[in-house]
Amino acid sequence: MLSRFANPARFMRVSGAALPWFGAAAAAVLAVGLVWSLAIAPPDYQQGESVRIMFIHVPAAWMSLSVYLLVAMASAVALVWRHPLAEVAAQAAAPIGAAFTLICLATGSLWGRPMWGTWWVWDARLTSVLVLFFLYLGYIALVNAFDDRDRGARAGSLLALVGVVNLPIIKFSVDWWNTLHQPASVVKLGGPTIATSMLLPLLVMAVGFMLLFGWLLLLRMRTILNERKAEALRLYGQPANRRERAEALTGDAVARS
Amino acid sequence: MAAFLGLFRRDLRLALRQGGEVGLVLGFFTLAVLLFPFGVGPEPELLDRIAGGIIWVAALLAAVLSLDRLFAADHADGGLDLIALSPLPLELSALAKIMAHWVTTGLPLTVISPLLALFVNLDPEGIPVLTLGLLLGTPALSLLGGIAAALTLGARRPGVLVSLVVLPLYLPPLIFGSGAVEASLTGDGAYAHLLLLGAVTLAALPLAPLATAAALRQALD
Numbered sequence: 001m002l003s004r005f006a007n008p009a010r011f012m013r014v015s016g017a018a019l020p021w022f023g024a025a026a027a028a029v030l031a032v033g034l035v036w037s038l039a040i041a042p043p044d045y046q047q048g049e050s051v052r053i054m055f056i057h058v059p060a061a062w063m064s065l066s067v068y069l070l071v072a073m074a075s076a077v078a079l080v081w082r083h084p085l086a087e088v089a090a091q092a093a094a095p096i097g098a099a100f101t102l103i104c105l106a107t108g109s110l111w112g113r114p115m116w117g118t119w120w121v122w123d124a125r126l127t128s129v130l131v132l133f134f135l136y137l138g139y140i141a142l143v144n145a146f147d148d149r150d151r152g153a154r155a156g157s158l159l160a161l162v163g164v165v166n167l168p169i170i171k172f173s174v175d176w177w178n179t180l181h182q183p184a185s186v187v188k189l190g191g192p193t194i195a196t197s198m199l200l201p202l203l204v205m206a207v208g209f210m211l212l213f214g215w216l217l218l219l220r221m222r223t224i225l226n227e228r229k230a231e232a233l234r235l236y237g238q239p240a241n242r243r244e245r246a247e248a249l250t251g252d253a254v255a256r257s
Numbered sequence: 258m259a260a261f262l263g264l265f266r267r268d269l270r271l272a273l274r275q276g277g278e279v280g281l282v283l284g285f286f287t288l289a290v291l292l293f294p295f296g297v298g299p300e301p302e303l304l305d306r307i308a309g310g311i312i313w314v315a316a317l318l319a320a321v322l323s324l325d326r327l328f329a330a331d332h333a334d335g336g337l338d339l340i341a342l343s344p345l346p347l348e349l350s351a352l353a354k355i356m357a358h359w360v361t362t363g364l365p366l367t368v369i370s371p372l373l374a375l376f377v378n379l380d381p382e383g384i385p386v387l388t389l390g391l392l393l394g395t396p397a398l399s400l401l402g403g404i405a406a407a408l409t410l411g412a413r414r415p416g417v418l419v420s421l422v423v424l425p426l427y428l429p430p431l432i433f434g435s436g437a438v439e440a441s442l443t444g445d446g447a448y449a450h451l452l453l454l455g456a457v458t459l460a461a462l463p464l465a466p467l468a469t470a471a472a473l474r475q476a477l478d
Binding site: 137146158159163165 | 428464
């Protein structure tokens, strides 16, 4: 199963076919979700129209954490099985996850201004999302910090795993430290406490965010693979005359191929 | 065991004899703490309120600054390859080096912290809690820092990178350490915070050398 999908050529074929469908589905679902949540869903009886920020903020927050878990899982697969695509997937997903985290922080800040009267408070949930953002940045910086691409990829994979072990500890310690943010109101025992008229567009937006993520992930993975192919072509020429070009190059370059 | 102690002693000797690296870390720590009164003003009540946090943040930064000497010199001169080839498991070698790092940074920081606490006007009741907290928490700083130092070996800008990688991981010790000082001053009792601080260190003690050794293996092959 794993090795079946380890072939980059097959991945390029399958993802090339899937890409437009992901893009179209993301655009359609997000269009429906945006109209529904921004125009049709009722305003909150306390918060008024500004509650509509929630329809961007909450799915972005969900995605920020899920994408980090995905990066960590892909890193584990890359470390254990040396799976070439898992590594590419982790590297491709991290900047998207960081972007979702930034969207979550920015919309949260815009929402906090009218609701709490301040752009930023050092509340537990805000702080842990901020820390998550820095974990993303650390991962991205580490992956790109080496001249040797493989070294960067493996160091990044390890850091993602260390981060995922630390995330609950950080979350727990920050929770203890301070809390103002409202507790979770969608996923909890005894059913959601949010009105159905708001929950449905929220879920549509969440699905739209996931599709958008899938589309961006495939796009970025394909770009990374194409970049590597272009790099290899630049170094060794077309596949047909690769051998003679490689022999003409220095022994060092052949060893690296 | 002899190899473990030998490596520990070697690192200790190198740190102590190589011209005042311990002194540099202590100097940075002292200066960083003493900058705060200039920045926030000399009012005793204000300083008393934030003293625990100042000293903990300065200890964190001093620990980060000293991380590059943990593996970088041995990596550059090839000593790390020999350490990896030795019969001692790399996990234990990493632990020995991390322990030597703690003895030459965390421990001196802990020892001079009561003196610095006087400068920032910490209430005398908070001083033993601060020192005990640093004693419990600074090993975690060295252990977590070891992972980051090993991960960034051979990177283009290891200094900046290591702080970006490690500072988010340092949040729990910081929260519990300065929380303990705060709790002792407000009369809540620092016991729970100190227990949690010890728990962080104890959890890092077996896990961090594993991750550090894995990172070192990647840096070497």
